[in-house]
């Protein structure tokens with residue numbers, strides 16, 4: 001269940017996860033991922049206001065159920081920039097999956113492939129692009145770029161990724177320096193496992209470096225020209241990740257961006273930045289009505305099928321998840337990643353049935369309210385932390401197909 005890289009324990013778990021919701025995984029992962037690494041994943045910047053609000057702000061919007069629709073058997077498949085996907089949920093690029101599981105990005109890619117989801121891989125990945133290609137062949141995947149000050153390095157990352165079957169890029173523009181993340185300071189977090197591109201380029205750099213050190217070698221002066229420069233090296237789609245206002249979306253599209261990720265880096269950069277779901281409608285309105293409309297992805301705080309539904313209804317074409325899949329990776333390897341996506345799919349299908357949405361396209365026209373509720377009752381009396389311990393017996397536990405049938409979720 002555990003292997004060691006220079007004394008750093010890495011999970012080797014490979015199993016399907018049976019969860020009631022995604023939040024439960026965060027607590028369970030605490031016992032599998034070493035402390036400093038766990039807090040590197042779980043934490044946000046400063047007071048973590050933005051991190052918390054990313055999830056809570058979904059309550060600013062309400063899904064209006066629809067009756068008498070005569071619809072059944074909704075479907076999750078969708079098309080994105082020419083890729084046929086089985087779900088609108090995608091895996092966000094996240095650094096250093098080796099802190100969650102020894103198989104790192106290889107297992108994440110396998111889990112995403114099994115779920116038919118788009119996989120975003122970080123420049124700071126532990127496994128190489130070739131490792132991923134050998135494991136998953138031509139599965140749908142994009143590489144994320146943290147631009148370095150050194151364009152020889154950038155060129156190498158871009159060219160090797162394309163050669164290894166990555167069909168596009170996420171250019172991250174919201175993390176030019178590291179946000180002020182106090183948990184990393186308290187635990188003295190450094191990347192414990194080598195980062196493949198840095199290993200290749202600098203013979204070992206990356207391993208043992210702090211987040212701030214890594215960002216120091218990256219470019220701080222990223223501008224619209226960088227989008228053009230990337231496209232000159234490789235003629236593939238470039239999606240700009242980390243946009244929080246319509247003006248920046250227009251700047252990116254004007255420079256040739258093929259898509260936008262509305263993201264605040266999971267609340268890890270500017271604490272006080274708005275929740276992504278709150279700014280999505282304004283950005284979507286501008287993007288969809290401009291001369292060159294492009295697809296939109298939203299990420300940040302997505303933990304429920306209803307969050308995915310709301311994001312799609314408010315203008316997103318895909319919806320990204322970050323921390324939850326990493327917890328799934330730690331607890332169950334590739335199958336754990338797939339289980340996390342399956343859980344969101346299951347919840348989303350229920351919402352689709354109850355709103356008469358047969359397809360993902362239908363969700364984009366679903367009725368959403370924006371009522372100003374002030375009361376938020378916080379934790380419900382049936383949350384795991386409040387419920388009295390529940391005796392788990394064979395008789396009262398339903399798993400797999402049986403559990404799905406009882407929950408009402410159609411299988412897909």
Ligand SMILES: Cc1cc2nc3c(=O)[nH]c(=O)nc-3n(C[C@H](O)[C@H](O)[C@H](O)COP(=O)(O)O)c2cc1C
Nearest residue numbers: 041092093094095122172265266300301321322323
């Ligand atoms: C541990 C961790 C590492 C991350 N590393 C990267 C990265 O290498 N590149 C990037 O563009 N975004 C990175 N992100 C941001 C994610 O891509 C995504 O925007 C965010 O996690 C979404 O929020 P969520 O975790 O609440 O789902 C990282 C996020 C976390 C939690």
